[in-house]
Amino acid sequence: MGGTAAVRARGLVKSFGDVVALDHVDLDVEEGQVHGLVGPNGAGKSTLLGLLLGLTAADRGRLEVLGTLVGRATSVPAGIAGFVDEPGLYPSLTPRQNLAALASLRGSDPHDVVWALAQVGLDDVADDRVSGFSLGMRQRLGLASAMLTRPRLLVLDEPTNGLDPAARRQVHRVLGDLADDGTAVVLTSHRMDDLAELCSEVTVLSAGRVVFAGPLEKLASETGDLDHQVRTTDVVTARAVAAQAPGIRLLDERDRGSRSGGDLLVVRGSLPAMDELVVRLVRAGVGVRELGPVVPPLEAAFLALTTDEASEPEAAA
Numbered sequence: 116m117g118g119t120a121a122v123r124a125r126g127l128v129k130s131f132g133d134v135v136a137l138d139h140v141d142l143d144v145e146e147g148q149v150h151g152l153v154g155p156n157g158a159g160k161s162t163l164l165g166l167l168l169g170l171t172a173a174d175r176g177r178l179e180v181l182g183t184l185v186g187r188a189t190s191v192p193a194g195i196a197g198f199v200d201e202p203g204l205y206p207s208l209t210p211r212q213n214l215a216a217l218a219s220l221r222g223s224d225p226h227d228v229v230w231a232l233a234q235v236g237l238d239d240v241a242d243d244r245v246s247g248f249s250l251g252m253r254q255r256l257g258l259a260s261a262m263l264t265r266p267r268l269l270v271l272d273e274p275t276n277g278l279d280p281a282a283r284r285q286v287h288r289v290l291g292d293l294a295d296d297g298t299a300v301v302l303t304s305h306r307m308d309d310l311a312e313l314c315s316e317v318t319v320l321s322a323g324r325v326v327f328a329g330p331l332e333k334l335a336s337e338t339g340d341l342d343h344q345v346r347t348t349d350v351v352t353a354r355a356v357a358a359q360a361p362g363i364r365l366l367d368e369r370d371r372g373s374r375s376g377g378d379l380l381v382v383r384g385s386l387p388a389m390d391e392l393v394v395r396l397v398r399a400g401v402g403v404r405e406l407g408p409v410v411p412p413l414e415a416a417f418l419a420l421t422t423d424e425a426s427e428p429e430a431a432a
């Protein structure tokens with residue numbers, strides 16, 4: 116939507132005592148973009164969301180949100196909504212009462228309460244007490260309350276956490292519609308499939324540093340060699356063929372956490388190397404019954420970027 120910046124962050128640093136939660140982090144989010152923040156536990160995702168929401172200030176760096184420079188002395192501008200960790204809700208009230216209270220506090224149109232509840236699919240439980248809600252229902256109510264102000268920047272911490280598949284689809288649709296209308300969305304998720312469906316761009320954090328920023332396709336394509344499981348008609352011959360195939364490393368399947376029996380080979384290599392392996396297997400009279408990545412490419416890229424190589428299991432030649 117015009118490529119206007121919703122967030123421009125440069126060199127953000129934030130420490131908690133000796134812990135450096137954010138270490139010179141850059142972030143670029145355009146209006147109408149759904150931007151995923153991903154990283155292992157403790158990577159700094161929530162800290163970054165907290166800065167965007169104005170819950171805390173950076174120690175160093177420059178943060179511009181919706182065209183306004185945010186500093187220690189200046190709060191974030193209007194037009195930002197969202198939550199970090201779990202949304203703040205009144206458990207003794209119903210969703211309708213929660214949203215009505217927020218609407219009157221924020222000066223939102225009371226009619227938006229009905230609209231927001233319908234958007235997240237909570238209209239049929241609008242008059243039940245929130246105290247009886249599941250995590251997924253609370254997440255959806257948190258999203259509805261964030262939507263009440265019709266924000267230009269929506270900041271959400273794991274908005275699909277605890278959602279069943281239907282509710283997840285609904286939240287995806289809502290976020291997609293908001294983005295189509297020009298709202299910038301920054302969200303965290305531990306699920307790469309969520310990110311793949313929702314986000315055009317991702318920023319991968321590891322120990323407070325940005326280890327990747329860009330389109331998801333680029334993240335997947337940057338994965339080098341992938342581990343593949345190969346099920347064949349003759350595992351003994353297949354093993355011998357794989358040991359001689361160029362660009363292929365034979366791994367010990369037990370080390371790779373495989374639960375299948377001994378008819379599986381686990382090999383590491385690029386896609387062209389896998390193609391060549393299949394040709395060689397067929398030439399050797401071995402039927403290939405199954406060939407697929409042990410973990411999907413996006414997840415593999417994430418692991419490669421955020422996992423210490425030293426902790427990888429040893430290859431068995």
Ligand SMILES: Nc1ncnc2c1ncn2[C@@H]1O[C@H](COP(=O)(O)OP(=O)(O)OP(=O)(O)O)[C@@H](O)[C@H]1O
Nearest residue numbers: 131134135136154155156157158159160161162163
């Ligand atoms: N208020 C705080 N006081 C002290 N340390 C904190 C505080 N908030 C975060 N940290 C530390 O900063 C680091 C980053 O934490 P943060 O919550 O931002 O990570 P995260 O990526 O959101 O993790 P998770 O996926 O587990 O939610 C962690 O080491 C955490 O322990």
